[in-house]
């Protein structure tokens with residue numbers, strides 16, 4: 473299924489040269505923001521946030537306002553017709569008809585792709601459940617480019633909830649496209665990186681290691697990416713309680729790190745970084761959030777200028793076969809056409825990227 477609009481569902485749907493262009497444009501905006509103050513005059517951005525957000529939502533809104541455009545949207549679906557039972561298709565169809573670009577965050581995996589299928593303007597994925605978060609990755613890439621001066625040959629530590637954290641999934645996929653990057657995954661066994669992400673790293677010939685000790689990893693890293701334990705994605709409070717506070721970055725642990733290592737975090741922070749670490753010049757997370765605004769300005773401009781079409785579903789339907797991933801949007805919005813790539817029993821759902829989750 474090919475859409476008439478450019479959409480950003482997964483960064484890896486675009487070539488690396490496209491990402492690099494966005495980053496270069498973001499750096500131009502940082503240098504001379506006044507030049508862009510009227511670039512989106514007369515354009516309107518809709519934001520549909522079905523999940524809580526501070527940075528992503530406000531940086532998108534600020535980005536559009538700083539480009540001279542305007543905004544509409546909700547940050548609490550319970551104050552919209554969603555509370556009356558309206559499905560995702562109808563809400564996005566209507567709001568995309570009012571807007572020039574639509575930004576959507578949803579708790580269900582694959583929701584942004586599902587919305588894009590029938591939207592009447594470009595759709596940007598601002599986070600779909602524990603799956604992907606491409607605009608956080610653009611933020612992270614811009615931070616690395618500006619603060620480390622390169623996107624290749626980096627040793628990257630990722631720590632915390634690697635199973636449910638969409639930011640680390642998107643970032644791994646992106647960094648695997650640049651040469652010589654190496655990953656150290658620091659987590660408990662229960663919250664390890666999903667195997668589909670590790671398969672992508674293997675396919676790109678990226679080295680990775682999985683370890684449980686933050687102290688052991690710290691001296692090796694160019695960048696440490698800390699993440700929050702994603703409480704809202706756990707089946708029970710007890711399972712969350714068993715995981716929280718396993719990894720806390722302290723000023724004492726920072727002594728083990730190299731003087732040029734930077735600490736990044738998509739935020740919000742809960743307890744995983746001690747407040748005193750904020751005063752360490754290597755703590756980059758507040759600056760990182762500001763880079764997020766500039767890269768979103770660059771993205772909005774690009775999406776509004778692009779005439780590209782996007783291939784949303786490239787695979788095929790198999791009669792009677794639905795994805796069995798309980799977190800996949802196709803199990804909740806039943807009108808959606810199931811679509812899989814691959815053959816036989818190794819089908820991959822095109823909404824959630826899970827494999828072998830079939831029922832006949």
Ligand code: NCD
Nearest residue numbers: 527528599639700738739740
């Ligand atoms: C992240 C998210 O929503 O995935 N936050 C963000 O967008 N900056 C990380 C998180 O919630 O832990």
